[in-house]
Amino acid sequence: MDAMTFALFVAGLGLLVLGAEWLVRGASRLAAALGISPLVIGLTVVAYGTSSPEMAVSVKSALGGQPDLAVGNVVGSNVFNVLFILGASALITPLLVSSQLIRLDVPIMIGVSALALLLAADGSISRLDAAVLFAGAVAYTIFQIRQSRKETAAIRDEYEREYAPKRSSTGVNLAFVAAGLALLVLGSRWLVNGAVAFAQAFGVSELVIGLTIVAAGTSLPEVATSILAAVRGERDIAVGNVVGSNIFNILAVLGLSGLAAPAGLPVSSALVTFDIPVMIAVAVACLPIFASGATIARWEGALFLFLYVAYTAYLVLAAQEHDALPAFSGVMQAFVLPLTALTLAVVGWRAWRPGTPRG
16 A cells, blocks of 8 residues: 555545534534524434444445445444443543433344344345335434433533534534535545555455444544543433444444445345344443443443454454464453353343342
């Protein structure tokens, strides 16, 4: 890979992050000017806006005939969002989890993750499958707006502090939205071209690049939003942003990418047999962690981070067919995964045993 290609990849990543920031800024202020509450803005405009890099990259990949990048970006981003972002945020400060997330949003995240596996089981996301997913995104957004009326005063105040209306002209806000969209389009083109060059230069598949480098890069807006929220003590926002973005990634990003692809999205067997099940397992792991005292403790954040490092290490070793892969897999299967499952089972039992207070 030459220096120019690497520079374009990095520049594309920067444009995606800046484009997402400008899009969220303009769209959230326009929404506030229309009288939409800060809570709804935070749950929809901001959560979806931070996923706009995933949208831009996956749609560009689908249109360009790179389905592994398109689907791998969605799956890898969802794994990254939970394990890395929530892990890092919880290490900064233990995170609060609202009762709605435990009762409704996390089960929805698990359900749509399982739906993605069901639809991809035949080796593709057809245009009909994609239409079902995208219709789900519309339904979920309407559901979020209706549910926001039932939120507690404390959560409303938190979102009010973060997303309170800021005075600025409509023209300026429209300019931010237009400029943000333009940067997302240009940035996605450069990043996808660079990702393909990465795969060719290092002799690994586009799928591995999509699951790792591209997924982490397109999730940078979620990193910034959640970690800054944790630093400021806005701990509901840190968790809600990740769960909302994961649901949006599957329903809207994967849905729109499948609709954009001329003949739907082919899904590799590796995604169906390994990576999408990992995404589902990560979503399921959220339930006992979130329900244990309605918080994510620092040790639970450290566990999430460790699991992300282990998952990434496995992908890299498998891609290179490294000699250490059998030993690494053996340790994971014999010790790490059983101990993790046991830990989650104990945490879940303690959270749901009779007499335990709910969040």
